[in-house]
Structures are given as C-alpha cells and as structure tokens.
Amino acid sequence: MLWRSIVVLNEVNTFFGTHTAEGYSVLTRGNLPDSIKIIGKHFLKKAIDKIFPPDIPVSHRDKGKLYGLMRSDQQFNLYWGDLHGHSSLSTEAVGSPDEYYDYARTSRKLDFVALTDHDYSMTPAKWRIIRDKAAEYYQPGVFVTFIAYEWTSHFGHKVVLFGSTEVPETIMVRARTDEANPHALWQFLDQYQALTIPHHTLSFQVTTDWSYQNNVLQPLVEIYSKHGSCEFPGSPPVPYKISSTPGKSVIDALNAGHRLGFIGCSDTHCSKPGSEKSMELLTHRLVLKYQSGLTGIYAENLTRPKIWAALLARRTFATTGVRLFLDFRIGDHFMGEQFSTHSAQTIAVWVEAPAPIELLEIVKNGLVFYSENPNDLSTSLALKDAASEPGTCYYYLRLTLQDGHRAWSSPIWVDYV
Ligand SMILES: [Zn+2]
Numbered sequence: 001m002l003w004r005s006i007v008v009l010n011e012v013n014t015f016f017g018t019h020t021a022e023g024y025s026v027l028t029r030g031n032l033p034d035s036i037k038i039i040g041k042h043f044l045k046k047a048i049d050k051i052f053p054p055d056i057p058v059s060h061r062d063k064g065k066l067y068g069l070m071r072s073d074q075q076f077n078l079y080w081g082d083l084h085g086h087s088s089l090s091t092e093a094v095g096s097p098d099e100y101y102d103y104a105r106t107s108r109k110l111d112f113v114a115l116t117d118h119d120y121s122m123t124p125a126k127w128r129i130i131r132d133k134a135a136e137y138y139q140p141g142v143f144v145t146f147i148a149y150e151w152t153s154h155f156g157h158k159v160v161l162f163g164s165t166e167v168p169e170t171i172m173v174r175a176r177t178d179e180a181n182p183h184a185l186w187q188f189l190d191q192y193q194a195l196t197i198p199h200h201t202l203s204f205q206v207t208t209d210w211s212y213q214n215n216v217l218q219p220l221v222e223i224y225s226k227h228g229s230c231e232f233p234g235s236p237p238v239p240y241k242i243s244s245t246p247g248k249s250v251i252d253a254l255n256a257g258h259r260l261g262f263i264g265c266s267d268t269h270c271s272k273p274g275s276e277k278s279m280e281l282l283t284h285r286l287v288l289k290y291q292s293g294l295t296g297i298y299a300e301n302l303t304r305p306k307i308w309a310a311l312l313a314r315r316t317f318a319t320t321g322v323r324l325f326l327d328f329r330i331g332d333h334f335m336g337e338q339f340s341t342h343s344a345q346t347i348a349v350w351v352e353a354p355a356p357i358e359l360l361e362i363v364k365n366g367l368v369f370y371s372e373n374p375n376d377l378s379t380s381l382a383l384k385d386a387a388s389e390p391g392t393c394y395y396y397l398r399l400t401l402q403d404g405h406r407a408w409s410s411p412i413w414v415d416y417v
C-alpha cells in the first residue's frame with residue numbers, strides 16, 4: 001500500500017489517512033495501523049475530535065498543524081485568510097487599519113490578511129500607513145500581512161497584492177482612458193513581486209473585461225465575497241447586483257483560457273475581514289448581503305514568502321466562510337496545477353466538513369461532470385474521466401453543505417496529448 005500523509009496532526013507529522021491509486025481511505029479509531037498506534041490512542045482521539053474544529057477559530061499555535069497535504073518530499077499546512085477589504089483609508093468605508101488587522105488576527109484568528117483600500121482614496125500619506133501597518137502586524141509563523149490596494153478601473157476592479165516590502169513609492173491609480181488598461185497595470189507592476197486578483201467580476205456595476213489576459217501576474221480570481229458568488233450567473237448565493245452582460249463570470253474566464261485559482265474574501269467596508277455577519281449597509285447604493293468568504297491556502301509555513309509561493313501556485317480554495325478540509329487531486333497533482341498526460345489520471349477527492357456535505361460536484365470545462373450526495377461530514381472518492389480527448393480540460397470541485405455553505409477548489413488543468 002502506498003502511504004501518503006494527508007492530514008498533519010502535530011509536529012511529529014503523524015498522519016491519518018491513506019491515499020492509493022484507488023483513492024483515499026480515512027482512518028478511524030477502529031482501523032488504526034501500527035504506525036498510528038505508537039502515538040497513543042488518547043492523542044488520536046483528541047486529534048479526531050479536533051479534526052473538524054467547529055467553525056470557530058482555534059489558537060494560532062495549533063492552526064496549520066491540523067490539516068495538510070503531502071506529496072513525495074513536499075508538505076503543506078492549511079492556513080486561512082481574507083485578501084480583500086477596506087478601512088477608513090477608503091472614503092466610503094469605516095474603521096481604522098488597526099481595527100482591521102486586530103479583527104482579522106484576534107477576533108477571527110485568521111492566519112493571513114490584506115488591507116486593500118481603494119486607489120482613488122489613496123494619498124502618499126495613506127500609502128505610507130498601508131506599508132507601515134503591514135510591517136507592524138507581520139509576525140512570521142503567526143500572522144502574515146501583505147502590502148496591497150484596490151485598482152478600480154472601468155476594466156474591472158482588481159486587488160493588487162505585493163509579495164515583499166519592495167513596492168512603488170506611488171501606486172498606479174485608475175484613469176478614465178483606454179490606455180490605462182490592465183496591460184498598463186501589469187507593465188507597471190512587472191518590476192515588483194506583485195499579482196492582481198479580479199473581483200465581483202459579474203456582480204456589480206463594474207464587471208471584469210476578460211479580453212485582457214495575464215496568467216502570470218493574474219493567477220487568481222475572487223470567486224466569492226460578501227457580494228455573492230461570481231462562478232456563473234445565478235450561482236448561489238446570488239449577488240445583489242448582477243450584470244446582464246454575458247461572458248463576465250469566472251467560468252466564462254476559465255473557458256476563455258484564463259488559468260485562475262479561486263479565493264474567497266470579504267470586501268468588507270467595515271474593517272471586519274472574515275466576518276461571519278451577513279449584512280453590511282453602506283452609505284451609498286452598496287449592500288453587502290452575505291457572510292465573508294475565506295481562502296484556504298496550502299503553504300509550507302506561515303511566512304509571507306511561503307504564502308506568496310502558494311498564491312502563485314494557486315494552491316488555494318474558496319469558501320463562503322466555512323472552514324473545512326478539501327483535497328482535490330488529479331494523478332499526483334494538487335489543485336491549481338497544470339500538466340500533460342497521454343492517459344486519463346485518477347481524480348481523487350477527500351473532504352472533511354463541519355456540516356453534512358449535501359452535494360459534491362466535479363466541474364469539467366464549466367459543466368457538471370460528476371455529482372453525488374454524500375450526506376455525511378466526510379467523503380472521499382476516486383474516478384477517471386473516460387471521455388477525455390486530446391486538448392485541454394480543467395476540472396474543479398464544488399461543495400454544497402446542508403447548512404448552505406459552499407466551497408470551491410482551484411481548478412487543475414490537464415492537457416491530454
Ligand atoms: Zn471592488
């Protein structure tokens with residue numbers, strides 16, 4: 001039997017499940033192999049009871065050690081965060097940057113966060129505050145911050161995230177000209193460690209212009225936020241405002257050849273990243289109806305460079321705010337990866353959720369390719385796509401829990417040759 005550690009329980013890297021060509025089997029108290037027994041049953045019971053922390057934060061010290069992925073010599077822990085939200089540095093938002101960071105770190109026990117105030121509100125003094133606060137709150141191993149802002153052009157809104165402290169003295173802000181397009185933004189950002197993340201792509205007055213493509217500087221899309229889901233028009237939870245222009249959804253972008261991993265965020269305008277509260281009413285026109293999304297990231301450790309590497313690798317998944325464990329692989333490839341193959345590889349899924357999984361769907365090229373109703377807190381499966389033909393396909397996992405929460409793995413791109 002081929003052993004792979006799937007769920008990392010503690011510092012000694014004890015594992016908890018098997019992964020073979022046929023798929024996963026989850027260990028229970030009843031079928032422990034000897035290698036597990038040596039750590040003591042009392043510890044394992046504690047670990048099993050903890051594996052699904054109820055959707056309440058656990059201490060920083062324990063986080064990341066509860067779940068993980070392993071492949072040959074690589075090991076990744078699961079961390080949670082929110083990469084999109086606003087403080088009073090944005091004209092129509094409230095709450096100080098300190099409140100923003102403190103809420104993420106203390107109230108929601110997030111592992112990483114970005115404060116992304118609007119470009120049109122930014123002054124040199126505010127940009128200095130953004131940089132200083134990101135530095136002040138960054139604690140390697142405990143809490144990761146990013147210097148960031150939001151670019152709000154009429155080509156669509158994008159979070160601009162920097163992977164280091166080497167950032168421009170003045171940012172590129174929106175302009176109402178055709179020259180100030182995403183290509184110009186990417187050109188401006190090219191000399192920095194930077195990436196852009198489009199958001200509310202179909203759900204707001206400003207939709208995303210997907211004719212601009214850059215799979216290097218734009219490896220991710222925000223599929224869900226307090227606005228709702230942008231997966232496809234009508235995808236629940238449905239945004240308060242939805243564009244009638246076709247071709248704006250995340251699936252439209254993937255079908256057009258964008259290679260985008262998924263993240264879930266808040267877009268809070270009340271300095272409450274990761275908030276469980278549903279409604280935010282703002283001064284003018286904007287109603288944020290839903291709970292904050294969250295992003296799960298599989299990273300080597302909780303430092304800015306490793307979280308950054310995981311973002312670039314699209315080793316991310318999005319949820320409507322629930323914390324769960326999700327492993328989606330094709331062959332030996334994690335979510336977010338791309339590879340070529342001559343033959344169909346095993347598509348393997350393992351999910352552990354805090355509420356019963358009502359619907360599990362595998363989406364292929366925008367359409368449901370496989371679905372089942374596990375009606376259980378835990379599920380695993382393995383299957384092959386017998387219909388694979390030469391060409392590129394993308395696959396991702398979509399989950400709906402009985403309590404209404406949803407989750408999406410980043411896609412995996414397979415080039416069948
Ligand atoms: Zn926006």
Ligand SMILES: [Zn+2]
Binds near residue numbers: 084086150
């Ligand atoms: Zn925003």
